[in-house]
Amino acid sequence: xxxxxxxxxxxxxxxxxxxxxxxxxxxxxxxxxxxxxxxxxxxxxxxxxxxxxxxxxxxxxxxxxxxxxxxxxxxxxxxxxxxxxxxxxxxxxxxxxxxxxxxxxxxxxxxxxxxxxxxxxxxxxxxxxxxxxxxxxxxxxxxxxxxxxxxxxxxxxxxxxxxxxxxxxxxxxxxxxxxxxxxxxxxxxxxxxxxxxxxxxxxxxxxxxxxxxxxxxxxxxxxxxxxxxxxxxxxxxxxxxxxxxxxxxxxxxxxxxxxxxxxxxxxxxxxxxxxxxxxxxxxxxxxxxxxxxxxxxxxxxxxxxxxxxxxxxxxxxxxxxxxxxxxxxxxxxxxxxxxxxxxxxxxxxxxxxxxxxxxxxxxxxxxxxxxxxxxxxxxxxxxxxxxxxxxxxxxxxxxxxxxxxxxxxxxxxxxxxxxxxxxxxxxxxxxxxxxxxxxxxxxxxxxxxxxxxxxx
Numbered sequence: 076x077x078x079x080x081x082x083x084x085x086x087x088x089x090x091x092x093x094x095x096x097x098x099x100x101x102x103x104x105x106x107x108x109x110x111x112x113x114x115x116x117x118x119x120x121x122x123x124x125x126x127x128x129x130x131x132x133x134x135x136x137x138x139x140x141x142x143x144x145x146x147x148x149x150x151x152x153x154x155x156x157x158x159x160x161x162x163x164x165x166x167x168x169x170x171x172x173x174x175x176x177x178x179x180x181x182x183x184x185x186x187x188x189x190x191x192x193x194x195x196x197x198x199x200x201x202x203x204x205x206x207x208x209x210x211x212x213x214x215x216x217x218x219x220x221x222x223x224x225x226x227x228x229x230x231x232x233x234x235x236x237x238x239x240x241x242x243x244x245x246x247x248x249x250x251x252x253x254x255x256x257x258x259x260x261x262x263x264x265x266x267x268x269x270x271x272x273x274x275x276x277x278x279x280x281x282x283x284x285x286x287x288x289x290x291x292x293x294x295x296x297x298x299x300x301x302x303x304x305x306x307x308x309x310x311x312x313x314x315x316x317x318x319x320x321x322x323x324x325x326x327x328x329x330x331x332x333x334x335x336x337x338x339x340x341x342x343x344x345x346x347x348x349x350x351x352x353x354x355x356x357x358x359x360x361x362x363x364x365x366x367x368x369x370x371x372x373x374x375x376x377x378x379x380x381x382x383x384x385x386x387x388x389x390x391x392x393x394x395x396x397x398x399x400x401x402x403x404x405x406x407x408x409x410x411x412x413x414x415x416x417x418x419x420x421x422x423x424x425x426x427x428x429x430x431x432x433x434x435x436x437x438x439x440x441x442x443x444x445x446x447x448x449x450x451x452x453x454x455x456x457x458x459x460x461x462x463x464x465x466x467x468x469x470x471x472x473x474x475x476x477x478x479x480x481x482x483x484x485x486x487x488x489x490x491x492x493x494x495x496x497x498x499x500x501x502x503x504x505x506x507x508x509x510x511x512x513x514x515x516x517x518x519x520x521x522x523x524x525x526x527x528x529x530x531x
Contacts (some may be wrong), residue, residue: 124271135260137229143242144170144228144251158238162231169224176217183211211508 119125144166230241273281
């Protein structure tokens with residue numbers, strides 16, 4: 076019956092789960108690929124093929140998410156508080172619709188089984204068939220509700236990737252049927268990926284390659300058949316040769332049996348001769364043994380003498396060794412005592428060195444501070460000295476300028492006085508020009524001489 080489609084098993088089964096890796100590249104490669112059968116390209120180049128593969132990848136991802144919802148049906152409290160409330164409500168509605176569909180499908184299957192068993196009761200059969208028709212009429216509506224709830228669940232999970240990730244982490248497995256369906260989708264994706272990578276020319280080349288391989292296989296099969304026939308003939312020849320060799324082997328065994336009998340007789344004679352020789356050797360060995368025993372006695376006496384001498388020498392050496400060991404122990408004790416004293420002195424000097432090193436570090440720190448202060452003071456002194464020298468230079472410049480101004484002013488005053496004197500002399504010399512000139516000259520000469528003498 077058509078109702079066998081509704082016999083759905085639970086999608087969750089145990090903790091066995093295999094994660095599916097979705098890629099836009101070729102998922103699997105053969106271990107030993109044949110050149111013409113493998114596409115030369117490994118990636119999709121056209122937009123249409125990429126869109127086709129993206130649609131198929133999205134479908135596989137959605138199927139993976141939906142197949143995990145049955146875990147919530149088996150364990151309703153496992154994901155409480157983990158997923159958002161709106162997603163939980165949508166998932167619960169979806170699970171309720173799925174449960175109703177499964178119950179109705181199981182109910183219809185049970186009714187069909189009862190109808191097959193109670194086929195003789197006409198009235199009851201008619202009543203049950205009418206009830207089944209009513210239930211069958213309601214199944215498409217429930218299927219539509221399940222489809223709509225599935226779309227709503229996928230819409231919520233795809234709009235909230237974190238919730239989808241939590242669902243994948245918390246829902247540990249899916250049933251073998253769902254896993255088989257996912258594996259079939261992945262295989263279909265690989266087949267479609269290979270088809271999209273293969274161009275029409277490559278399809279023709281592949282067909283030609285397969286045709287050539289078939290022809291070659293037929294030729295090889297004919298050759299194999301011929302070789303098998305030849306092998307059968309050679310096997311027959313080999314069996315005949317084996318029979319001949321077995322006959323030869325049997326003859327060799329008989330000859331070997333005769334050789335063994337002859338060897339036994341020879342061995343018996345050899346054994347008798349060996350016994351005679353053994354008796355002769357035993358007598359000679361007895362005489363040689365007596366001689367060796369005498370030599371052993373002599374060597375033992377020599378060994379005893381040497382042992383006594385060596386024992387005396389050993390005792391002397393032991394005494395000497397004991398004396399040397401006692402001296403070494405005394406030297407070691409003396410060395411330990413001296414080294415202990417030296418070690419104490421070294422520790423004291425080390426402690427003093429550490430203290431002095433610490434004081435040196437403190438003094439170096441103070442020295443650094445003083446050096447910095449001294450450099451600052453020296454810089455300030457240099458600045459003040461420069462300022463003072465500049466002031467002194469300015470003062471010298473001003474003094475020189477004042478001296479020059481005073482000299483110019485004095486010269487100006489002297490020139491103005493001389494000019495005024497000249498103007499006065501010109502006014503008086505208009506009356507007696509000759510006499511005044513002579514008298515003036517004489518006086519001036521006399522004065523000049525007198526002054527000159529006085530100076531000398």
